[in-house]
């Protein structure tokens with residue numbers, strides 16, 4: 581089975597039915613991340629259409645400013661969601677430092693909740709990698725996926741030391757830095773992702789299709805000197821993700837734990 585550990589299926593719009601068909605045909609276990617509460621509601625609905633899709637709730641650092649002062653509204657969806665994401669800090673694409681305190685406040689809220697509830701977090705770290713690491717340590721977060729890591733190699737080494745999972749996506753096809761990162765992540769902590777549909781759009785101008793994950797697996801095989809098949813055979817990482825997913829779908833069958 582293929583794993584897409586970081587996507588945004590709610591952003592497919594009219595292309596969603598086709599994307600879901602591809603996910604089902606290729607058997608791609610897909611973590612669909614949320615940017616805010618409307619995005620989470622959309623992802624929940626999408627997850628109801630395929631057992632291969634796992635939704636997670638988070639507020640992206642780009643949207644943090646909208647939620648400062650109303651963090652209590654986030655408590656119910658956080659409790660409901662088996663995985664927390666996308667959350668994090670962004671000091672690279674967000675250049676206006678006046679927005680950083682809001683990012684920090686929202687991120688701290690989510691980390692405190694994830695720590696108390698023992699939940700896996702899906703992290704955005706652009707330009708703030710060391711700050712994110714420091715926050716994970718301070719909150720004692722043990723289960724974390726760093727998505728599309730492109731920061732300094734020494735911070736990556738510290739994240740790996742803590743057992744943090746890291747995703748490699750389509751940037752492995754074009755970025756030398758990401759290729760060198762892809763060589764440093766141990767087998768048991770390596771996950772594949774697409775950041776679909778926007779990740780590919782950012783890289784190539786075209787929205788990504790779910791089957792992009794096959795290209796990522798192939799490229800990773802080349803970069804790491806392993807056959808693609810052997811990347812697919814790796815089990816350690818995906819075992820944990822699958823268990824969390826089974827929990828989500830079991831919870832959905834037994835009904836929501838609070839009214840939406």
Ligand SMILES: [Zn+2]
Pocket residue numbers: 586587588613666775
């Ligand atoms: Zn994302």
